Amino acid sequence: MASFKVKRPSLLKRAVFDGYDYGLVLHFVQGAGRLLQQFGGSYIGDADHPYYRAWRIPKAKLHTEPEELFTKLMELADGQCKESYESFIQKLDAARASPRLDAFLWGMKLQLFPLTDGGALSIGDYHPAVVALYRSLRGLFLPPMRGWRLDSSLEFIYEQLIAEVGLSEDQVEISGIPRALHSDGTVSVESDVVSLKVGGESPERSAQGEDGANEVYLADVPHMFAHTWEADELDHAIEPFSLYDYQTVGVRFLVTRSSALLADDMGLGKTRQALTASLIQAKGGRILIITLASLILNIEREIRLIQPDAAVSLQTDDPSCQWVVTNYERLGAFVPVAAGFSVMVIDEAHRLKEPTAECTKHAFDIAAQIPNRYLLTGTPVLNREAELHTLLRLSGHPIGQMQLREFCEQFAGSKEFRNALRERLADWMLRRRKDVLPQLKGKHRQPFSIEMNDAERNEYQSILGGADTPLVRIGQLRRLLERAKVASIVDRLCQMGPDDKAIVFCEFKETVAVIEECCANAGIVTASLMGHHNGKRRQAAVDRFQEDPDCRVFVGTTKAAGTGINLTAANYVLFCSLPWTPALQAQAEDRAYRNGQLRPVMVLIPLVESSIDQHLWQMLLSKQALASDLLEPEQAAEDAMRQLAAVA
Template identity: 30%
Template sequence: KCTVIQGNRFSVTCPYNPKLVTVFKSIASRRYDPATKKWNFSTSDHATLASKVRSSGFQLSNPENAVIVKSAEGGSTSLSLDDVNHNNTKCNGKCYLISDTHFEVEMPYNNKAVAIFKSLPSKVYDINTRQWSFHLTDYNQLVSSINKEQDLHLETFPSTLLQIFKSKISGAKTDSVLQEFDLSHVDEKVETSLMPFQREGVNFALSKNGRILLADDMGLGKTVQSICIASYYRSSWPLLIICPSSVRLMWKESLLRWLPSQLEHDDVNVMLTGRDNIPTNSLVTVISYDLLTKHQARFEAKKYKCAIVDESHFIKNFKTARAKSATAVLKHTKHLLLLSGTPALSRPSELYTQISTLRSDLFPYFHQFGLRYCNAKQNTWGWDYSGSSNMTELRLILQETVMLRRTKDDVLHQLPPKLRRTVALDVSIEKASIKQRKLLEASQSAVNQKGLSAAEKHGILLQYFNETAKFKLPGIKSYVLDLLEGGHKFLLFAHHKSVLDSVETDLNKKGCDYIRIDGSTPSERRQTEVARFQENSSCKVALLSITAANMGITLHSASLVVFAELFWNPGILVQAEDRCYRIGQRDVVNVHYLIAKNTADDLIWQMIKKKLEVLSKAGLNKTDFNE
């Protein structure tokens, strides 16, 4: 079956056959969409493909002109390939949503189009961007007027967007007040603990039948909100909670704390190893992503109706085993809560699996999603979806359907502020050994070479990062000792084990009481260490691995966070900061980033700021590393 999916491409639907795959691979314009498991091609290759398919003993539907034009989201019309190719000679334009009431048109200058634009009552022309925008109520008239002209063509909104904003396009009045749900049958302990913005989050989730991506900032209480929502749907239990292995025990403690009238200790089963028995009668089961992968078939057979997925960005890549296992197990859920303070750690494409798990009807085709929101580009090796485009529109769609995100700034009156600054370390290349100086200079020179592949550059940057850690170490230790002299209680994050080891040696020499949590710290000991730091005023330092301790623990007895080293992913850094900046924090939280000039820090710091700019455009981040 041949179906046009874009203005100049068509897809082929057929059962798997090795002969056909060989034919498909012989076409230069071929593309394979792993999400839909379909091949698609340029319309200019239709005749060539049809001929090769016939030679292999098969028939391609409508091999000449008539084909069914079907959008990725549904809806179909009849169009000929000649007409499709003719569209490429027209003056083409596209519509993009820029607010929940207005849209913008991107189109090359054309006198006829401008005349039509000026005829609409809500027209606004931005002299800086040279773009026209209109109220949604003018959408249908604009599309109709433009497409009546033979030499003009305006691509319509995706049908998903049209459906979501249908009432606003038609001008119908809508009730924007969020419904207040009756929480009287929810456990009183959790219901009475909710702050106003958390109660709003619960109401939003219930208005969406308990299927949302709760993307609140770290420290705003996603756990307590999700437990309250799950309690509301108690009749749909047993409840499944999927989370990183390091926070499994934390989830059990939280459930018992907030739902004392609904749960007892034995009602919550935490799977800690692959040898643990899979629960049969537990009201709640807590399992890590990795263990779920090993037991996928048995958990899938249970057909859970209610589930919570903590740190849901763990399933951002649909090709990974953990994503495949999680989505398979969750496909039967009626109520599903995805929790992530950083739902798209670096790229909008990383939202796709999470969105599809909640609402598969929103964006049925990953390639279409990539073209509109990931600035998808074809290169020698296939399609690159690492970019971003139309982020405002994507944010508006998600906010109307599945996503709720509040930042700390949004609820600032309930939370203290956080102050971030960089600290230039007292280190210089002149103080380094001759060997270390040569290694640093060699890494710096290598990373600036032109013509390197992405893999080669990444490898060189990793080596540069490693050499930078060694170079910074004297300055880091000096800074830590100065803080101790001032009587500060603080968190110290580092990436390299050697940095943590060296600082730990100095703390032992000084007789300082401290805790250390890294990748080798067992889950049971993590909570013990956290409690000791929280409750003991003489325990001054928490030595923490950036990658192993950036989530799942609360350390707000301190109000100072120090980063001895940087990290590539800004989402991880912000999560790490928020071990201090959480509900219950009574002081201003100060965050110090220790930077060594003329090292890998210079490159990584710029990478961090650039990635945050992309997330900010999507409404997924308001963090500013320029502060």
């Protein structure tokens, strides 16, 4: 009797790719759904959808962990399906080679509403392409409404959704009913609003003598003015601080004004310049520094570098201290005591661009009582003109007194308008780029400190006191520290200028995937490289980063990406984890700092406070000094001084 061989079906029937996600139509395998959900997958269960029964998987997962997913799926299939890893990857490659940009747009609906204080509100279904568009427009996500606030016209947003995202006209609805955005992130229709006032005096009291529940206002800030200094007096005041020439120019710019925006490129020492200017300007008075919670210790270090015996209070007001450093979340506590300060410095000032945010309101209440106000941000501030309006108001600049709508009519929407605005801001904003400063050509390392949150600190202590061998615990701690650094690193990447590119080195492949995902959510295009990638993919990633101006970040493991490739398109290098030797660190840095590099390279090194990070950094510095002492003793001394000055 003849025997018949049963033909086994393929595991992956077909695949589609839209530039952000894959759609995988798989042969049914028991337990595959739970596995795919672990990889960020979602099942398309609508029978009318063109990719009904497909699993939608974020590209970051399939680009970083394809072998793991394939292996686990085949284990679940237990011989039911035929598929080799090569054929699985070929199907994904074929989908990526012929992307269907509209694959997952089916069924999406978006509504656009005008906002009473200018701009627009978008509510509805979302897709990574929509999120990327809204982030490129510098939109603000509103969690209570699951919507986006955008400082653009309804017509412009509508056109962009159709032209850039690919939505059809009937998928985007424009409403003529204005909405009011409140300080808690909620929205109401215009008729529900008691009053909405951004700027000027406080809202009028209601007939019952109580403020309306929905009122939002910003306190009036004194007009900015010029400070007069005798040339010799100012020279004598700046001389002790040993600044670069361009930093001296920055300090002069600040101290000759009661308010200004310092917008130098990341890595040029904005904080150092602002603190020096504040100390000079205060003339013994008190100074309030506002920054991110994760940067408070950095600020304290910077203060002590320019004034070793400084009296510094962190997060609380101590009247006996000249310096007080706090974070945005605690600003409300400083409103009653603000009049006791002579100077305020607002680090990462772009965080205050949203006038309805609670921290913005508190910042205005504080600024109204302090005569000298300096704002710092390395984020390019002229890409979205409307974002400047709140910062101009906070500074007391005359243009900030204009209504937002009038401001946008005069200064937004065309190159000519932007040029006119730039000329008007020359007395207020100072911005320098690294590539025009010859004294900075070369490679420069800049460590910066971050803090773990309470949960991370508890986990760190638990691992530290665990029963595993020391080597195992070190590995666990380094994995934890990488996770703790991701948010800070992505934040730095978001601050890059339009021509900047960065390499991010990680120790663990899961960190690569997380950074890729965070960058995608921020609208930053990445290329990646890990050890399991073949030579063809390795070269494709390098070529894309080097040649595609839209690809801004190259992220990979140090083992895979730290040798043998040329990444001179990058002018920033960041380490999620430090290599074990100076040679490995230098080798990785030199992917960017090598023949063909025409710009200065900034190496940014996040170090987690009170962790093995700091011990490893000191060990690397010691090893580096030892090697330099043997080879170049004079250079070693110079490098040591530069490294000490950079820790901030």
